[in-house]
Amino acid sequence: MQASRRGRLALLVLLACCCAGFIALGSWQVQRLHWKRALIARVDARVHAAPVPPPSRSDWPRIGVERDEYRRLELRGTYLRGLETQTQALTELGAGHWVLSPLQLADGSIVLVNRGFVPDGVRPAPPPPGEVRVRGLLRISEPGGGFLRDNRPGQDRWYSRDVAAIAQARGLRDVAPYFVDAEADAGAGSGWPRAGMTVIHFRNQHLQYALTWFVLAAMALWGIWRLLSDSRHMRHHGGDADGNDAQR
Structure with a gap:
């Protein structure tokens, strides 16, 4: 009992x-x-807001997901041609790569711009020469690599958009700790890379x-x-x- x-x-x-x-x-x-x-x-408010200038160097250490990701920016600068990086991507258009190009701003700093998607086997068009204006969404760097795969800079194989690693591999200095997904340009036609393919989804x-x-x-x-x-x-x-x- x-x-x-x-x-x-x-x-x-x-x-x-x-x-x-x-x-x-x-x-x-x-x-x-x-x-x-x-x-x-x-995030919804940021995406639909008017574009603002990129964060200054003094703001770089404070850039974070909740505070800054998907903030709409407007950049003015010149592309550094021949220093592009392609990172693996899987989109609604199929498998391919994101094309990241370094854009040098007037103050000498550099921002990696994701100019868009290219399918496997397609050669992307080079970035335009001279000074350009780029509008897009601020994205936080993706260090390390993709799912179950690490970036291999020595073999130029990239599975994530790791800003610091890409900058080091390309010998770039004074690079912002984020990248920008370029918006679709109404006058860009159907060429590659295809911009404006950012998917914003929160579980x-x-x-x-x-x-x-x-x-x-x-x-x-x-x-x-x-x-x-x-x-x-x-x-x-x-x-x-x-x-x-x-x-x-």
Whole structure:
């Protein structure tokens, strides 16, 4: 009897701990849901805002995802021809590469510009000569490499847009710690590279996760209620049985 009571008590404690943990996880997912919705709203506002000048050198150390990614910029400068880098890409147009070209601004700093996508086997057109104006979205550097593959600068194989590694491989100095996805140019025609193919998508499954945790918490509460109800039932019938035995 004592062992049975100890077992029920241990199970009650376990269910209570699980319930508290599930509620905490569900509440955390609700907080993440509000954060993700605010982030999506900020990014949407940036994408549709008027373009602004690129961040100054003094702002480079503070550039980050939440603060700056997808900010719409307008750059003016001259492309450094012959220093392009192609990084592997998979788009709605199929497999191919992004074409990154260094653009030197008036202050001497350099920004890598993703001029767009080229399919496998297609040679991209060179960047235009002379001073150009480029509008596009600020993107955060992608250090390391792609999924399960590391960049190989020595072999000129690139699976991600790692700004620092590309700058080092091309011997570029004073390079901004971000790159810019160029917007589609209405007058560019159907040539390659094809700009304006940035995909903006944020996974937002926090509501489903929160509901899952809260359902598990409710199940744990139901288990606690059943254990307590069974314990009261056993005590009640146990008392009746003892009384009957005493009358006999």
